[in-house]
Amino acid sequence: MVDFTLSDEQKDLREMAHNFAEKEMRSVAFEYDKDGTWPAEVIQKAWEVGLMNTHVDEAYGGPGLDYLSGCLIEEEFGWGCSGIGTSLAANGLASAPVALGGSEEIKKEFLGMLTEAPKLASFCLTEPDAGSDVSGMKTTATKKGDKWVITGSKCFITNGQYADWYTVYAKTDKEAGHRGISAFVVPRDDTVVIDKKEDKLGQRASNTATVTFNETEIPAANLLGEENKGFKLAMMTLDRTRPGVAAMAVGIARSAFEFACEYSKERQQFGVPIAMHQAVAFMIADMATKIEAGRLLTWQSGSLLDHGLRNTLAASHAKRFAADSAMEVATDAVQVYGGYGFIKEYPVEKIMRDAKIMQLYEGTSQIQRLVIAKEVLMGRNVNEPIPEAIAKQDEAKAVEEVVPA
């Protein structure tokens, strides 16, 4: 488990992803950031070379890559442009609940749709009044004959405007809190309306939209997993996607670090390159350590899944540390550039703006700490196999006694 030696295939994959990030993402990143240009061409190319839907099983047309390999790709996406990278990776978030909870027919239909053509899917969990507190959602799903009818609005939805289908979480029992939420796969039709495209601080090339479901009817078979078990499906999904988000944060940090290193060797002050001043050299050293530590936590969190082990704690450690580190490293990179770092003409300005969202989406850094605290205080065994790890009500109750809600 401690051995993170990459296989030849993983090394080749990383090199391929890096070349793609350099040629197709970095080359347009700063231009696309300006107007928030939708990266349609990059998505098409990434799909063609096989850098999208990498988690989809071979049975549904994907390569069925392991989680560690997914992290290698996402680090390069973060290095190339995390805005475009988020657009490329979002299918993974939407399709994990389908892979986990869909019937064979549903998996063939919806996962197959993504591997047969460069189509997109979105994960619809967040609502205006239900961000960190998922169970506060108001969207409802009502059973009518052999159909479910979904009504409600989801916000901050990555790729929402361009998605062909959505994984939607809705209340199926309004009185039951998190135990009254179910998950559904919802094809886009005329009842699905895009209300708003967000104008963002960073990751401007990714699309972030409000998606409203106006009495959207779907077949009963589109329920994912069991009725009222959607909250768990969402948590299990995030366990599987947070390693990738952490990897993207490592890529952002690495990119800021590389720019800062280069600049510190060129920029002369007091007669020497600023890298020769210990004040700057120590900042560079701290950046390097944060990147290495972030990558190790990230690889561990992906690798546990590859070994069939529960990774909730490791995923939150990785996401929290890598996201906070990306923000710190990018901010320090701006500091190394001095006043120039604050100017849009220089790359670190965009990278610092992009880094901020890593501490917010897929669970804020505070939510990761909440998960870590619960896991640590419960003293759960990280080597617990996945199936036994879910649905432990007694453990959840035990932690309530030490961690007030």
Ligand code: CAA
């Ligand atoms: N796997 C399986 N089950 C889990 C689980 C896990 N990792 N974590 C919790 N559960 C289960 C518990 O066992 C418990 O089960 P019972 O009903 O049987 O008791 C149940 O889920 C509730 O667990 P908690 O008591 O721990 O729940 P909570 O409400 O106290 O805390 C939370 C949950 C950690 C705060 C959670 O709500 C959370 O992660 N919130 C953040 C949500 C988030 O990440 N949103 C981002 C959306 S995605 C995005 O960003 C969009 C994008 O496009 C990029």
